[in-house]
Amino acid sequence: MLENWFPPGPRPTAAARSSIFIANRLENGDRHLWETALSRGERSWRKGEELAVEGEPPGALHVILEGWVQKYRQLPDGRRQLLGFCLPGQVCDIDLLRRRVHGHTATAIGNLRAAALTRDGLEELLDRCRGLGAALIDADTISAAIQREWLVNVGIRSGRERLAHLLCELYVLQGGDVDRGEVDFPVTQGQLGEALGMTSVHVNRILREFQAEYGAAVQQRRLAISDFGALARRAVFDPAYLGIDSEKPN
Amino acid sequence: MLENWFPPGPRPTAAARSSIFIANRLENGDRHLWETALSRGERSWRKGEELAVEGEPPGALHVILEGWVQKYRQLPDGRRQLLGFCLPGQVCDIDLLRRRVHGHTATAIGNLRAAALTRDGLEELLDRCRGLGAALIDADTISAAIQREWLVNVGIRSGRERLAHLLCELYVLQGGDVDRGEVDFPVTQGQLGEALGMTSVHVNRILREFQAEYGAAVQQRRLAISDFGALARRAVFDPAYLGIDSEKPN
DNA sequence: CGGCTGGTTGAGCGTGGTCAAGTCCAGTGG
DNA sequence: CCACTGGACTTGACCACGCTCAACCAGCCG
Numbered sequence: 001m002l003e004n005w006f007p008p009g010p011r012p013t014a015a016a017r018s019s020i021f022i023a024n025r026l027e028n029g030d031r032h033l034w035e036t037a038l039s040r041g042e043r044s045w046r047k048g049e050e051l052a053v054e055g056e057p058p059g060a061l062h063v064i065l066e067g068w069v070q071k072y073r074q075l076p077d078g079r080r081q082l083l084g085f086c087l088p089g090q091v092c093d094i095d096l097l098r099r100r101v102h103g104h105t106a107t108a109i110g111n112l113r114a115a116a117l118t119r120d121g122l123e124e125l126l127d128r129c130r131g132l133g134a135a136l137i138d139a140d141t142i143s144a145a146i147q148r149e150w151l152v153n154v155g156i157r158s159g160r161e162r163l164a165h166l167l168c169e170l171y172v173l174q175g176g177d178v179d180r181g182e183v184d185f186p187v188t189q190g191q192l193g194e195a196l197g198m199t200s201v202h203v204n205r206i207l208r209e210f211q212a213e214y215g216a217a218v219q220q221r222r223l224a225i226s227d228f229g230a231l232a233r234r235a236v237f238d239p240a241y242l243g244i245d246s247e248k249p250n
Numbered sequence: 251m252l253e254n255w256f257p258p259g260p261r262p263t264a265a266a267r268s269s270i271f272i273a274n275r276l277e278n279g280d281r282h283l284w285e286t287a288l289s290r291g292e293r294s295w296r297k298g299e300e301l302a303v304e305g306e307p308p309g310a311l312h313v314i315l316e317g318w319v320q321k322y323r324q325l326p327d328g329r330r331q332l333l334g335f336c337l338p339g340q341v342c343d344i345d346l347l348r349r350r351v352h353g354h355t356a357t358a359i360g361n362l363r364a365a366a367l368t369r370d371g372l373e374e375l376l377d378r379c380r381g382l383g384a385a386l387i388d389a390d391t392i393s394a395a396i397q398r399e400w401l402v403n404v405g406i407r408s409g410r411e412r413l414a415h416l417l418c419e420l421y422v423l424q425g426g427d428v429d430r431g432e433v434d435f436p437v438t439q440g441q442l443g444e445a446l447g448m449t450s451v452h453v454n455r456i457l458r459e460f461q462a463e464y465g466a467a468v469q470q471r472r473l474a475i476s477d478f479g480a481l482a483r484r485a486v487f488d489p490a491y492l493g494i495d496s497e498k499p500n
Numbered sequence: 501c502g503g504c505t506g507g508t509t510g511a512g513c514g515t516g517g518t519c520a521a522g523t524c525c526a527g528t529g530g
Numbered sequence: 531c532c533a534c535t536g537g538a539c540t541t542g543a544c545c546a547c548g549c550t551c552a553a554c555c556a557g558c559c560g
Contacts, residue, residue: 073402075486081405083398098391103398103491141348144394148333148353151401152323155331155447159516188538197405202516204540236325241353409548438506452548454508501560508555517547523540530533 016175019243020142021089022063025135033129038063038115045108052093052106060116062092067112068186071104072194082195084147085109085187087173094140096122110186110221142243149241154197157236162196163206164235167216171225172239178228185223266425269493270392271339272313275385283379288313288365295358302343302356310366312342317362318436321354322444332445334397335359335437337423344390346372360436360471392493399491404447407486412446413456414485417466421475422489428478435473 019025026034042065045051051062051069062069069086083104086092095102096119117125126132146169153162174183189207190200210216214234215226225231269275276284292315295301301312301319312319319336333354336342345352346369367375376382396419403412424433439457440450460466464484465476475481 073398075402075406077486079406081402083401098387103395137348144397145353147394147401148323148397151333151397151404152325152331154401154404156325156329190538199517200539201518201541205516208540236327440506449549450507451509451550455548458508503558503560505558506556508553510552510554512550514549515547516545518543518545520542521540522542523538525538526536528533528535530531 016173016242017245018142018173019135019138019245020146020173021087022091022132022135022139023089024245025138026129026131030129030131033125034132037117037121037125038065041115041117041121043114043116045112045114047108047110047112049112050105050107051114052095052102052104054102054105057101058093058096058099060118061094061096061122062086062106063115063117064088064090064092065113065115067114068109068184069106069112069114070109070187070191071106073104080194081197082191084143084150085170085195087170090143091136091139094136094143109191138243142241145241145243150195159196159198159202160206160209161235162198163192163203164210164231165237166192166196167210167223167225168228168232168235168237168239169242171223171228172242172244176223176225176228180224180226181228182222182224184221185218186221187218266423266492267495268392268423269385269388269495270396270423271337272341272382272385272389273339274495275388276379276381280379280381283375284382287367287371287375288315291365291367291371293364293366295362295364297358297360297362299362300355300357301364302345302352302354304352304355307351308343308346308349310368311344311346311372312336312356313365313367314338314340314342315363315365317364318359318434319356319362319364320359320437320441321356323354330444331447332441334393334400335420335445337420340393341386341389344386344393359441388493392491395491395493400445409446409448409452410456410459411485412448413442413453414460414466414481415487416442416446417460417473417475418478418482418485418487418489419492421473421478422492422494426473426475426478430474430476431478432472432474434471435468436471437468 017024023031023034041060052058054073064086066088068088069092071083071086071092072080073083074080086106092106092114093102149169153165157165170185171181171183176183188200189203193200193203196203207218210231214231215224216231217224267274273281273284291310302308304323314336316338318338319342321333321336321342322330323333324330336356342356342364343352399419403415407415420435421431421433426433438450439453442453443450446453457468460481464481465474466481467474
């Protein structure tokens with residue numbers, strides 16, 4: 001019934017081996033428990049609907065199954081800063097475990113499927129699934145590292161470097177190929193601007209340049225990069241912070 | 251012997267009740283255990299010396315006793331982004347508990363006294379000190395919230411708002427009075443620039459304006475603000491994220 | 501005393517913002 | 531099936547916030 005939300009076309013590439021994706025850190029037994037628990041809590045959201053609202057108490061831990069989530073904070077005057085994305089396989093509101101209220105708002109970028117785990121459900125699962133606790137902590141640590149990298153990004157990088165860096169990050173997280181790869185990319189130029197602290201107009205201009213210079217282009221909600229190495233060099237991009245468990249691309 | 255590093259003069263103001271300061275969250279018994287443990291691990295650093303180095307494995311958890319620490323990440327070409335400050339009473343390298351290597355470098359802003367807790371020492375202390383685990387988690391959560399606020403800061407606020415916001419944050423954290431208060435402030439204009447993603451020249455000009463407009467001035471490593479309310483409004487500053495456990499200043 | 505770090509100020513300039521118009525496309529309803 | 535609508539993208543002209551470069555000063559420490 002939900003399937004028709006998602007038009008036919010290329011499926012997501014095989015997720016990279018970053019430990020930010022919980023399942024990558026679970027052994028077969030644990031992984032099975034994890035996945036059946038997820039299938040039980042499945043829900044869906046339409047584009048723009050909220051999974052969490054800043055200032056409200058956390059209700060459930062969400063695990064993204066299909067679609068992306070954006071997290072942001074908004075000032076009274078409407079200015080908005082994106083704080084991160086959640087991709088399929090990531091947990092979204094780890095806040096559940098330690099904050100009284102959410103520190104950000106999370107909304108669905110497009111139509112979305114995710115599993116909602118209540119606090120009780122999660123605690124029971126943690127008992128049965130020995131490796132899950134460590135996996136959640138690892139994922140949270142990597143999320144924090146990414147957020148720190150975003151701070152570095154908007155703090156000291158130029159507009160071009162910033163955009164290049166974010167493209168590299170999202171490309172590598174999804175296991176994009178060094179050589180002419182392509183990954184999902186459902187993010188608008190306006191959202192890119194809100195993530196990078198610049199206007200969508202400027203994002204557009206830079207994107208146009210990157211298309212010519214590195215063969216990096218967003219089309220049909222997919223990101224293709226032909227010269228990843230050059231783009232990564234432009235961005236001063238070092239993927240170490242992503243916690244990827246494999247031979248690095250060079 | 252270390253005392254003469256710290257010239258006579260105003261002592262730090264009573265720390266605010268933010269849970270980022272560990273002792274604020276401990277009951278009397280626990281607090282006593284905590285403080286005696288700290289006194290045992292005491293060490294000192296001279297201005298500029300490193301407590302932690304990016305990429306190296308964490309050695310000890312540091313609890314600041316006197317002086318400030320700056321945490322930063324640096325790009326190969328030398329550009330540097332400050333990620334946060336550690337004030338007396340804060341823990342510094344919680345990374346110890348969950349990362350294989352440090353994600354940032356931490357150096358002493360001035361001469362510094364801090365307690366170093368080894369991993370083993372910490373684990374033993376956690377056993378004996380029932381409330382400590384929760385206190386550490388709370389402090390870590392607030393640190394994360396502050397870092398998120400810094401991202402919002404450099405992302406969407408103007409230069410003036412950014413600087414005003416940081417001044418407010420450090421003022422409130424130290425329990426600064428709404429009405430003509432004064433707190434420690436050992437940070438140079440260059441460091442402010444590195445924290446805010448702007449040049450020291452520009453920090454200087456804005457600081458000059460604030461002095462005239464809000465009576466906010468840094469002198470002798472102290473920050474004085476006469477019209478805190480106006481400055482906070484300029485900054486769109488909402489102290490909720492600091493986890494302060496008291497009636498708010500209005 | 502001299503050197504160094506940090507603060508102050510000026511002149512000129514460039515990255516990126518603002519405002520505005522117009523195009524393209526997917527989704528919706530007649 | 532097609533017209534309409536709204537969201538996202540594109541492009542241009544203009545402008546300003548904040549950077550760069552540079553010189554100078556004040557205070558501190560060796």
